[in-house]
Amino acid sequence: MFATGIQRWAYRHVAKPIFFRRDPEIVHDAVSRMGTWLGRLSSARALTRALYRYEHPALEQTVLGISFKNPIGLTAGFDKNGELTRIMPSVGFGFEEVGSVTGEPCAGNPKPRLWRLPKTRGLVVNYGLKNDGADVIARRLRGEHFAFPVGISIAKTNDPTTVEIKAGIADYEKAFRAFTDIGAYLAVNISCPNAYGGEPFTDPVRLEALLSRLDGISYTKPVFLKMPVDITVAELDALVAVVDRHRIHGFILSNLTKKRDRSTIVPQEIAHIPKGGVSGKPVQAPSDELIAHLYRTVGSRYVIIGSGGVFSAEDAYEKIRRGASLIQLATGMIFEGPQLIGEINRGLVRLLRRDGFSNVSEAVGAAHRGL
Numbered sequence: 594m595f596a597t598g599i600q601r602w603a604y605r606h607v608a609k610p611i612f613f614r615r616d617p618e619i620v621h622d623a624v625s626r627m628g629t630w631l632g633r634l635s636s637a638r639a640l641t642r643a644l645y646r647y648e649h650p651a652l653e654q655t656v657l658g659i660s661f662k663n664p665i666g667l668t669a670g671f672d673k674n675g676e677l678t679r680i681m682p683s684v685g686f687g688f689e690e691v692g693s694v695t696g697e698p699c700a701g702n703p704k705p706r707l708w709r710l711p712k713t714r715g716l717v718v719n720y721g722l723k724n725d726g727a728d729v730i731a732r733r734l735r736g737e738h739f740a741f742p743v744g745i746s747i748a749k750t751n752d753p754t755t756v757e758i759k760a761g762i763a764d765y766e767k768a769f770r771a772f773t774d775i776g777a778y779l780a781v782n783i784s785c786p787n788a789y790g791g792e793p794f795t796d797p798v799r800l801e802a803l804l805s806r807l808d809g810i811s812y813t814k815p816v817f818l819k820m821p822v823d824i825t826v827a828e829l830d831a832l833v834a835v836v837d838r839h840r841i842h843g844f845i846l847s848n849l850t851k852k853r854d855r856s857t858i859v860p861q862e863i864a865h866i867p868k869g870g871v872s873g874k875p876v877q878a879p880s881d882e883l884i885a886h887l888y889r890t891v892g893s894r895y896v897i898i899g900s901g902g903v904f905s906a907e908d909a910y911e912k913i914r915r916g917a918s919l920i921q922l923a924t925g926m927i928f929e930g931p932q933l934i935g936e937i938n939r940g941l942v943r944l945l946r947r948d949g950f951s952n953v954s955e956a957v958g959a960a961h962r963g964l
Contacts, residue, residue: 597932597939600644604930617707617716625676632679641683647935649942652687654954656896656918657815657842659742659777663687663938664953665909668900668921669746669780669819673724675734682740685934690921691730692746693782696767698726699751702787708866712859714904715873716924717866718849721787722751727771734775742777746819748785749794756790758799762806773812781807781841784821784848786870795821795828797835804839815842817898822847822879826886833891843896844887845921847880855879873924877902881915888916888958904929906940913941913953914960 612620631637652663667681667689675691701723708717724730727747734743747768755761765781772779783794783803794800807816818841820829836844849870853863857875880901887897899917903909904925912920926933941953950956 596644597936600932601930601936604932609928609930613709613711616705617709618704621671621707625672628680629676632677632681638680638683641680645931645935646683646685647938649938651942651945651950651952652938654918654952657778659815661687661742661919664913664919664941665934665937666690666744666898666919666921667926668923669693669744669782670718670720671923673720675730675743675745678734678737678739678743684931685938686741688742688744688777688919690744690746690780691734691776692724692780693722693748693785694724694727694730694745694768694772695722695748695750696727696755696764697750697752698729699724701751706869708869710859710862710871710873713857713862713871713873713875714924714928715858715871715875716927717863717869717871719787719869722748722785726750727768731771731775734772739776744778744780744817745772745776746780746782747772748782749788749790751785751788753789756793758793758802761790761793762803765803766806766810769807769812770810773810773814776814778815778817778842779812780817780819780845782819782848784819786821786849786851787868792821795824795832797831800832800835801838804835804841808839815896816840817843817845817896819845820847820883822850822876822883822901823852824883826883829883829887830890833887833895836895841895843898845898845900846883846887846917847876847901850876850879872901873928874902874904876900877908881911884912884917885915885960889961903937904933906937906944909937910941910944910956913956914958916958916961918954918957 669690702721706719899912900921903922
């Protein structure tokens with residue numbers, strides 16, 4: 594705990610002030626290059642693990658046949674090209690999600706496309722699904738022996754040629770097929786707010802067409818659907834009704850918010866930013882509400898991964914109590930530092946003990962059981 598306190602102080606008072614004075618995309622790229630380099634060295638991985646990783650039996654669980662050392666994962670959007678899978682286990686994550694990966698290489702939207710909102714405690718993201726494409730990333734990851742579960746998030750290439758529905762479905766299919774034998778699970782991202790054509794597959798009829806095509810592909814691993822946060826519970830129910838007819842095992846709740854009038858967003862911070870979805874604290878409450886509704890309505894039929902606004906153990910625990918079996922984050926780590934993952938996992942053990950749970954799986958959905 595003393596070492597963690599030093600790490601927190603060093604990030605907050607030394608590293609973060611330096612990072613936050615520079616362009617956020619430049620910082621992200623530099624940190625990613627450093628993480629890629631560290632991941633290649635066994636000594637660097639061991640040192641990172643000694644500094645940051647925390648393990649406890651109460652955090653271990655098996656979900657959909659996949660073994661997780663802890664429930665805290667790196668969300669898609671941080672490791673876009675699958676270059677950090679060797680170092681992230683040492684940082685303390687229990688899993689990560691690569692991507693989103695698209696059928697074709699994608700340069701993304703014009704720069705600038707990433708902004709910080711310090712008072713809001715969030716980011717405005719307008720990358721537009723920048724990634725090397727399914728073929729390149731699949732070659733990079735094939736044959737890797739992952740130290741933790743790695744999910745692959747797939748999406749539609751951000752390009753005018755994929756706006757037409759049949760072309761968009763074909764693009765999803767190409768990316769999906771590239772990863773049927775790579776990683777622990779697949780996530781179908783239908784909710785990127787920063788791409789040509791918007792979010793067409795959040796419409797039930799179009800989602801039916803997409804999932805019907807994916808059903809025709811031979812695969813054995815679990816598949817999740819990544820959902821938008823800016824939907825009503827009625828709209829969520831309509832999409833679940835479609836999913837019930839297909840081979841989907843769970844939901845990720847949720848993606849970025851496009852609603853700039855949310856009370857948690859400081860207007861003066863975002864007024865000069867032309868476009869993009871907001872991550873971090875503004876997503877926390879609406880994500881929590883969707884998780885609770887979905888758990889109440891589908892119970893144990895689907896696994897829920899909670900994402901959005903996780904900056905502490907209490908934030909993660911709230912999502913778990915509402916019905917999430919696993920948690921994803923990225924923005925919280927950017928604001929609080931890499932030691933946050935260990936802090937959350939330590940805090941979860943403390944919260945589980947406080948509430949009389951011997952394992953994190955026992956706390957999933959506890960809020961709905963009066964516990």
